Amino acid sequence: MSRERVPFSFELFPPRNAVAAHTLWDTIQQLASVGPEFMSVTYGANGSSRESSLEVLRYILEHTSVLPLAHLTCVGSSHYEANRLVREFLDAGITNFLALRGDPPHGAVEGDQFLGDLGSASELVQLIHRVQTERAQYATLPSRSPAGGGSIPSSRQKVRVAVAAFPNGHPRSKRSNQDIDTLLAKQTSGATVAITQLFFHAEDYLGFVAGARAAGVTIPILPGVMPTTTPTRLERILALTGERRPDELSRRLHASDSLDEQSQIGVAHAVMLSREILAGGAPGLHLYTFNQHQAALSVLEGAGLLAGTDLTSKIQRKEFV
Numbered sequence: 001m002s003r004e005r006v007p008f009s010f011e012l013f014p015p016r017n018a019v020a021a022h023t024l025w026d027t028i029q030q031l032a033s034v035g036p037e038f039m040s041v042t043y044g045a046n047g048s049s050r051e052s053s054l055e056v057l058r059y060i061l062e063h064t065s066v067l068p069l070a071h072l073t074c075v076g077s078s079h080y081e082a083n084r085l086v087r088e089f090l091d092a093g094i095t096n097f098l099a100l101r102g103d104p105p106h107g108a109v110e111g112d113q114f115l116g117d118l119g120s121a122s123e124l125v126q127l128i129h130r131v132q133t134e135r136a137q138y139a140t141l142p143s144r145s146p147a148g149g150g151s152i153p154s155s156r157q158k159v160r161v162a163v164a165a166f167p168n169g170h171p172r173s174k175r176s177n178q179d180i181d182t183l184l185a186k187q188t189s190g191a192t193v194a195i196t197q198l199f200f201h202a203e204d205y206l207g208f209v210a211g212a213r214a215a216g217v218t219i220p221i222l223p224g225v226m227p228t229t230t231p232t233r234l235e236r237i238l239a240l241t242g243e244r245r246p247d248e249l250s251r252r253l254h255a256s257d258s259l260d261e262q263s264q265i266g267v268a269h270a271v272m273l274s275r276e277i278l279a280g281g282a283p284g285l286h287l288y289t290f291n292q293h294q295a296a297l298s299v300l301e302g303a304g305l306l307a308g309t310d311l312t313s314k315i316q317r318k319e320f321v
């Protein structure tokens with residue numbers, strides 16, 4: 001009896017320099033070889049630019065058979081700029097997006113002055129659908145060819161728009177239900193899937209999904225899982241996200257001096273978490289890779305999602321689509 005394959009996907013960020021770019025192309029090939037549903041590329045985080053995100057997305061599009069998914073943020077953009085940005089990505093062949101509001105630039109004062117014309121991710125979801133619809137209509141305008149008035153063939157590409165979800169609340173949420181209300185608003189705007197912020201405890205994700213379902217959220221809520229393979233990374237992530245400290249993981253990472261052992265500890269925690277949430281009904285796994293393939297692939301292998309794939313030969317394989 002064949003079991004249905006559990007889908008998984010990866011998040012990458014644009015490289016910071018030429019050396020990192022070279023390593024990233026190899027990482028992408030290693031990750032692509034195990035057949036993810038999509039690979040997402042962050043936008044604007046850590047000072048990266050529109051061009052650097054597009055370069056990685058184009059690489060995925062042209063050198064692998066995996067769907068690229070573009071993160072887009074609307075912070076600081078006028079309607080015109082946001083419209084042009086969406087068009088540019090569609091023109092590059094990108095049809096899968098993660099629509100985000102984005103964070104205020106460093107040093108920005110509290111309040112919403114940094115936002116620009118679009119105030120929330122929901123508005124960006126609507127804008128992406130609107131721009132795509134306009135393009136599709138344009139593509140099916142009657143042809144004025146002298147040979148006769150047929151239509152220009154149109155492949156009305158389906159645009160899929162993901163959104164962010166926060167199982168433990170967005171750091172700026174004012175009340176516990178706000179994040180479920182916000183997710184519901186994003187679904188109403190046309191979001192087709194949600195990807196969560198990372199979390200360290202299975203009950204955080206499972207409780208959030210239960211609450212979201214009770215409130216009427218029906219789109220898949222894909223859990224974001226990160227193998228935390230060094231104590232430094234754990235501390236940075238906790239500071240950035242405000243997540244609850246995973247005590248046992250933290251104690252073990254800080255107690256070890258060996259990088260290999262730390263990596264094993266981080267992977268083992270992510271494997272345990274993945275198994276628990278999959279058993280609890282998670283529709284798949286979205287792995288935060290930090291542009292490193294080995295830990296992400298080890299998590300998938302440990303969680304039993306690469307069953308039937310010869311991981312060693314996949315990792316070493318050099319010919320790709």
Ligand code: FAD
Pocket residue numbers: 041042043044045071072073098099100101102103119120121122164165170172173174178179181182185195196197198224
């Ligand atoms: P929104 O959904 O607009 O929410 C922002 C705040 O406004 C929340 O407090 C929300 O509760 C409130 N809000 C919004 N709409 C409503 C409403 N209708 N009713 C009530 N309250 C509302 N940042 C980057 O810069 N680049 C990236 O590539 C990136 N990738 C990310 C990937 C994932 C999976 C996640 C989880 C986050 C990512 N971020 C990224 C961070 C994200 O941009 C920030 O967390 C940002 O502060 C919020 O973005 P959002 O899309 O959730 O915003």
